[in-house]
Amino acid sequence: MMNLNQETMRQVIEEAFNKTNNLRWQMAITRAAQELESNPFMPYDGHALIILSESNEVYSANGTCQCRAYEFGKPCGHRAAARLVARYNERSN
Ligand SMILES: [Zn+2]
Numbered sequence: 001m002m003n004l005n006q007e008t009m010r011q012v013i014e015e016a017f018n019k020t021n022n023l024r025w026q027m028a029i030t031r032a033a034q035e036l037e038s039n040p041f042m043p044y045d046g047h048a049l050i051i052l053s054e055s056n057e058v059y060s061a062n063g064t065c066q067c068r069a070y071e072f073g074k075p076c077g078h079r080a081a082a083r084l085v086a087r088y089n090e091r092s093n
Contacts, residue, residue: 004036004088005092008088008091008092009036009084009088011091012084012087012088012091013029013032013033013084015087016029016080016083016084016087017029017030022075024074024075025075025080027075028075028076028077028079028080029077029080029084031077031080032077032078032080032081032084033084035051035077035081036081036084036085039051039052042081042085044082044085044086044089045060047062048060048061048062048082049061049062049078049081049082049085049086051078051081051082053067053078059078061076061078061079061081061082062079062082062086063079064079065078065079
């Protein structure tokens with residue numbers, strides 16, 4: 001787990017969720033939120049979120065990702081997580 005302010009992150013997640021009507025993105029955001037709570041290995045390098053996936057692959061997620069969902073043009077939790085962390089960082093600075 002990163003050293004996050006839970007309350008700030010909760011707000012960021014809620015806003016992101018309410019901002020979209022796209023069910024797939026909402027699911028991606030939900031997955032990302034769970035991931036951010038449970039995955040201890042998720043450093044943000046200033047540009048992208050580095051995510052070790054359940055299948056032990058390392059994704060560098062920002063506007064793009066290297067996972068299957070992205071390959072098929074679908075929203076993925078990795079990109080959602082990257083966006084959440086970026087928003088969170090903007091707010092914290
Ligand atoms: Zn992905």
